Amino acid sequence: MSNFPFLSVLTVAPLVGALVVAVLPRRRPELAKQVAFGWSLLVLALSVVMWLAFKTGGERLQFRESYTWIPQWDARFTFAADGIALVMLMLIAVLVPLVILASWHDAESSKRSIPVYFALLLVLESTMIGVFAAADVFLFYVFFEVMLVPMYFLIGSYGGHQRQYAAVKFFLYSLVGGLFMLAAVIGLWVVGGKTFDWQALTQIDISTGTERWLFLGFFLAFAIKAPFFPFHTWLPDAGGAAPAGAAALLVGVLDKVGTFGILRYCLPLFPEASKWFAPYALALGVIGIIYAALLAVGQNDLKRLVSYTSIAHFGFIGVGIFAFTTQAGTGAVLYMLNHGLATGLLFLVVGMLVARRGSALISDFGGAGKLVPLLAGVLFFAGLASLALPGTAPFVSEFLVLIGTFTVNKPVAVIATLGIILAAAYVLWMVQRTTQGTLNPALTEVEPMRRDLNLREKVVVAPLIALIVLLGFYPKPVTDVINPAVRATMEDVGRTDPAPEVGGVVQEAHR
């Protein structure tokens, strides 16, 4: 079973689906939606089979495939997945069908082709899978850049207010990062003996100066993508303007490419430079946690608020990665997954609210819970998951990041913990202003606000809620997959976990 070319099939399948959906007649949008949804379920089924075929204690990179592409540059179609990539691939496979289901009526308000919207979602899925499955630096770069195109059109053509501005800003920011990375990719190719194979490139020696420049090239691209403070300004615009489904994918998956890239490329390829840069990265992470949380508190736009909370969460992930302990690293990867689930859910629920009200401004709501109790309840749950309440999945990851960081860097861990308090503030205040309190009389006049979750919407939120609770109580199946990959990454950087200092304390006690 493990000989099946899972990764290439998973990359190509959504693209084929997109072509099929795109050529369906424009007059029958329902058919396009059904085909797109069915296709994404097929991808999910295949991903589940791949998850089961993954050997937890096996090699670091599994399902390796390699085909000739451009022999002159030794660029190959090489696919392989480690535990981290596998988790992200699963997240994509789970989120895309739900997003398609949640976006059922999103494209209708835009006056543009409905089949094209769903085709773009499938193209996006294909490029996202490709970027996590690539084990060839050139191939990774290709997916990294191409990914922008479908997202650009999703935001620009189907988004809300200020969509043009947001789409262009998103594209240009990402392209700037991407082009710096291109320079670094070429540099890596030159110093690495003209190969793009990831495994071969981890073995090479680079002079310190060169290594730092190359690291910065990659890091800048990933920091913009993630986004880390101070490269984050595009996200609230893009997240605010994108249709809710696309925004869930943007923040839930697309941005994880940044943190994934740091784990897969920056750390193993440039270990010395990573250690050199770690203090600065930790500082950026901590600033991001506090700064974005403060901004989130002050937002009056629901989608922008969720975008800012994500920037704060990416600060946590950054801290977890650059703490260089297995615990923090595992926490960071788990955070990438849980954040995808929790924020994905939050974005989808907010999207349902916004679609009903026709406005994303918090001040336009108030006491909505009285009209749509179920929807308000789900929003509350998503908010609690987002602030990492114990019992929900994000708590596990946030806790792992904090204790993993505490063992090596107490000040960072302590300041980061403040972020949890701020998270409670922005989530609870948002929930209170929208769904609690006295009913805003204007709300009752909006007819759709009287309809609570329908069956389709329940089907969208149920799996996410189930996963968040399940992984909150029993994260072991996921951590078992992540742990070996993270440990290998930390070994690449040459860091082992600090030994527990219990012995010393015990001796003190004996005296």
Add this chain to the structure above:
Amino acid sequence: MTELKLPSIDYAALAPILIMLGAALLGVLVEAFVPRRHRHLVQLSLGLLAVLAALVMVIFNADDRLITAGGALAVDGPTLFLQGAILVLAAMSLLLIGERSVERGGAFVAQAAVTAESVEDRRQAEGSNGATEVYPLASFAIGGMLIFVAANDLLTMFIALEVFSLPLYLLCALARRRRLLSQEAAMKYFLLGAYASAFFLFGVALVYGFTSGIPGRPAGVDFATIHAAVGESPASQVLLFAGMALLSIGLLFKAAAAPFHVWTPDVYQGAPTPVTGFMAACTKVAAFGALLRVFHVAFAGAAWDFTPVLGAVAVLTMLVGAVLAVTQTDIKRLLAYSSIANAGYLLVGVLAPSRDGLAGTMFYLAAYGFSVLAAFAVVTLVRDADGEATHLSRWAGLGKRSPFFAAVFTFILLAFAGIPLTSGFMSKFAVFAPALDADQAWLVVAGVLTSMVLAFPYLRVVVMMWLSEPGESTPTVTVPGGLTSAALMIGVLATLVLGVVPGPLLDLANGAAEFVR
């Protein structure tokens, strides 16, 4: 009396050049003897057949590596590759030039002297054919370009330069719409081109002076002599540097590199669009072919001296092209500045003195030619009652009116912006990688930075087409005739195929990337 020794001439190796020039002469005869109503068809067929025959001969000669015609012409790998590229791109240009169904009477005025709105002009608008002299003129230009990339001494190169430039000046003046703009463009191009030629010739004289006095070798301007002179000439180095600088001015002018680029936007805007495409694709190949040969064959020994200067020119070219492209409001001028910036990227490839660098530059030239011709093909289609609608604001909402052509143009713009899975990305990689390998990191960084700037104007056009609502004045896209469709499809498919599987063409370029001296 010294006995005259006749040079030996390998006619098979020269066949492509002879075919093109022969067809051009034949075309002149057709003008004289074939009745007016048949001329268009006869001329177009003659031109296309000649190009195809020349291409067949290039392929037939593919393994030639020789110097012939008394040392005047070198038929080697780069010559054959670039000749092939010029011929393929020229065939596409001829298809665009030959289009008659998009506009009644074609894009060319019957005679340059016909004034706008005169009786003759209206007669042409009612359906009589425009000038058919464009075909022999284009054939002369193509023939000149074929010699230009093969020239093995500076005098032959100069003659080739004139042979392909003079027809181009004329072609620029022949636009039917916006006659004054077209004639002004031709005048500018001619005057500045004449200056550039003069600089080139002055450079040849100085270099000739520099080569005198080498023991055991007569003075000369063939590349082998210059190469020897760079190492051992007793003459002052000032002659060499001044000569090299003046020669470069002549060549960089044709390549549209800053600061010798000022003619480009005006000429690109004023010339009939099919001719603009021809210039952007074929002239660029020819100019860079000559630049490569002059710097890699003749002046290779002085690489230490010219690299910093040429590098500065490259950076300036990229900057000027990218920054000024941002402010453009006319699609043809935007593409002109983009073409200037691309000249900068190509110069980066010229400055990577390795086999990979040469191969990458040649790959870039071919790939860029396909994309730019496709881009101008779309420009010829977007039109209203007054001809082509080139102002950018007129393109707003084009994606709604004509999704197919808007999608095609978007794809080409993404290729220009260097997004992967287009030939634009592969080309950039093909020149940047050898440059970095040759320790020219500053050029690569400049290239990357300007690419970011350049992405903005392209993206603005995409936004215009897709994200803006169509206005009252949004023109429609004319359904193209078979000729334009063919050229457009070849260009777009080449952009896609070279972006997904660049291997075969890279292989071809790599196998050809070695000059004979």
